[in-house]
Amino acid sequence: MLVLSFPPRLIQEPVTNNLIRQFDLQVNILRARVKPRERGRMVVELQGSKESLEQGLAYLDEHGVEVDPMVQEMRHYDERCVDCTACTAVCPTDALTVDPVSRELIFEPSHCIICESCIPACSYEAIESQF
Ligand code: SF4
Ligand code: SF4
Structure with missing residues (x-):
């Protein structure tokens, strides 16, 4: 590719x-x-x-x-994210998790396998695929 x-x-x-x-x-x-x-x-x-x-x-x-x-990566936009955590339910690798104290979303790119499941899960377009 x-x-x-x-x-x-x-x-x-x-x-x-x-x-x-x-x-x-x-x-x-x-x-x-x-x-x-x-x-x-x-x-x-x-x-x-x-x-x-x-x-x-x-x-x-x-x-x-x-x-x-081909080099692809996922990007999380903090400014659009409302920390609703909907994306964490569909992430198979725990690349998207919730900080237990602040309840803010944490995105760990090194865990991401670019399955793109989180894109339709986010109503705020806070996660995008970049290539
Ligand atoms: S692309 Fe897949 S693995 Fe990466 S953050 Fe989204 S749901 Fe998780
Ligand atoms: S679904 Fe979107 S708005 Fe909600 S926590 Fe995930 S990235 Fe943020």
Whole structure:
């Protein structure tokens, strides 16, 4: 899985179609954030032969697309959180717990397995997935 970062001039270009047609790659787009005149970001899963992958990555490089390994993390926004603790019930790893004294939410990123169960549990959009 890779993160592709597109400069604004490439937003309208059929880059992923070219990867499929020209290099016989399977491209599974997992997420995309593309806005006009802004840098676009896309998380993709690329599958194909070693040669096709090398050629496809060279094509992306030649066209100014930055390619990075997928790195994902969860972010907790203290300022939005009301310490309702709803998210702690769905967290399988105790990455989200409650301070027994202050009753405030504690997020421990090192325990998080990025299952994303907490996102729909939070009505205050205080937890987001970042990639
Ligand atoms: S993504 Fe999963 S493991 Fe991480 S804090 Fe949310 S519920 Fe817990
Ligand atoms: S569900 Fe949202 S608002 Fe409630 S404790 Fe968790 S992060 Fe905070």
